[in-house]
Amino acid sequence: MFEQFLGKLRKYEIRMRKAVTSERYGNFHSVFKGSGLEFDDLRLYQYGDDVRAIDWNTSAKGHGTFVKIFKEDKEQTAFFMLDVSASQQVGELKRLKIDIAKEICGVLTLSAIQEASRVGLLCFSDKNERYIRPSDGMKHGYGVISEIYKLVPESTKTNIAEAILVTLNVVKRRSLIFLISDFIDNNYQHNLKALARKHDLIVIHLYDSREVNLPGLGIIPLYDAEKQSTVWVNTSSKQYKEEMASRFSKRSSELQRLCHQNRADYISINTQEDYVPALIHLFKVRRYTKSSASS
Numbered sequence: 001m002f003e004q005f006l007g008k009l010r011k012y013e014i015r016m017r018k019a020v021t022s023e024r025y026g027n028f029h030s031v032f033k034g035s036g037l038e039f040d041d042l043r044l045y046q047y048g049d050d051v052r053a054i055d056w057n058t059s060a061k062g063h064g065t066f067v068k069i070f071k072e073d074k075e076q077t078a079f080f081m082l083d084v085s086a087s088q089q090v091g092e093l094k095r096l097k098i099d100i101a102k103e104i105c106g107v108l109t110l111s112a113i114q115e116a117s118r119v120g121l122l123c124f125s126d127k128n129e130r131y132i133r134p135s136d137g138m139k140h141g142y143g144v145i146s147e148i149y150k151l152v153p154e155s156t157k158t159n160i161a162e163a164i165l166v167t168l169n170v171v172k173r174r175s176l177i178f179l180i181s182d183f184i185d186n187n188y189q190h191n192l193k194a195l196a197r198k199h200d201l202i203v204i205h206l207y208d209s210r211e212v213n214l215p216g217l218g219i220i221p222l223y224d225a226e227k228q229s230t231v232w233v234n235t236s237s238k239q240y241k242e243e244m245a246s247r248f249s250k251r252s253s254e255l256q257r258l259c260h261q262n263r264a265d266y267i268s269i270n271t272q273e274d275y276v277p278a279l280i281h282l283f284k285v286r287r288y289t290k291s292s293a294s295s
Contacts, residue, residue, distance in 0.1 A: 005149050006142075009106045012276055016111065019280045032076060032115040032176060042066045077134045078112035078119050079171050079199075080105050081163060082148065083181035085125040086156035091208045091271055100271040101180050101206055104279070106145045108178055113141030120144075122167055123151055126159035131170070160188035164195050171199065180204045182211075183255055196262035202282070203259050205252065205268040212248050213241070 042055060045065035053067040082105045088098035105121075112119050113136075120134030121144050130151055132144055160181060167177065168191075177199045179192075195201055219234045234240055252268060259266035267282050269275045 002146060002149050005103075005106070006145060009103065009110050009145065012103070012107045013110045015276055016107070016280055016283065020283045032078060032112060041069045043069055076115075076117050077171065077173065077175035078108075079134060079167065079175050079177050080109060080119070080121045080144075081167055081177065081179045081181075082121065082123045083125075083158065083160070083163075084123045084129055084151060084153040085158035086153075087158060087182055087184045088206075090210070095271060097182055097206050097208055097271050100269070100275060102148050102151075104204060104206075104269070104275060105178070105180055106148050108279070109141060109144050109148070112176075113138055113144075120171065121147065122163060122170075123148070123153070124159070124163035124166070125153050125155040126157035126162065127155050128163075128166060129153050129155070131166070134171070134175075158185045160185045161191045164188065164191040168195060168198065174199055176200045176202070178202050178204060180206065182206050183251060189258055192258060192264075193262050196259070196264040201259075201262075201264035202286075203255065203264055203266045205255060205266065206271055207248065207252070207268065209270055209272050212245055 042058060043066065045054060045059075045067050049067050053069075055066045055068050058066045082101060084098060084101075088096065088101055090097050091099070109119055109121075117136045118134040119136070119141055121130065121132040122128065123130040130147055132147060158181075160183065164179075171177070177195060179195070179201065181204075183205055192201075192203075219236075256266050256268075258264075265282060265286060267278050269278050
């Protein structure tokens, strides 16, 4: 079964790579390149320098205005944060949110091990379900994908804020962070801002179409997997449907705005649809913005 999973990921990865490299400029490598920077030296400020690079502590000593010089970290790290909480157990058989989340994490890992030096993983619920320290090599990369495939979470709940704190503690150098979740949680915004400031962050927001537009099935029991309780709802109620759609829209728009304000990339993916085009679009946008920033 794992071989089938890996074969599917390889097919999608090749599809993505062909699409991203099919145009005249850039290549797939530029998607991951430049995500890691390390401090190299100080020099005197020159006209035209970015004021955000000024080292105010050194400049305050009165010997001139100094700016920090950074160099690209040749040993890039791509670190994956994968939400495996029970709210991901939604959707059709074999197309649950958790299934698609694992696929997306796997195909991106497959891409990263070919382009970045190190790959790491944190699978989380409201606890650390699985942590794999960043390392390099194809054998390590396949080991990460194997762990993604076979993981069965112990907890049903979610704590995105705590998972971000763990990542901030274990990933010290600036890295490319993929945060893959349905973001059905509260009070993580402050920590997400800190993550975006320290790292090059890509937020992948997963949702099932029934979270936006639940079919009218009359009065039915709905099981909340995280709270492990059942409530009866009238799915034919116009008010209930509008409230459900409104909650999703508000959560989604607030997350998107938060990412935009903190220079994090954001994409939303309907797990009932083909997710590869969304990833291709993300990579093309990142390639363009990185090439523009470096020119």
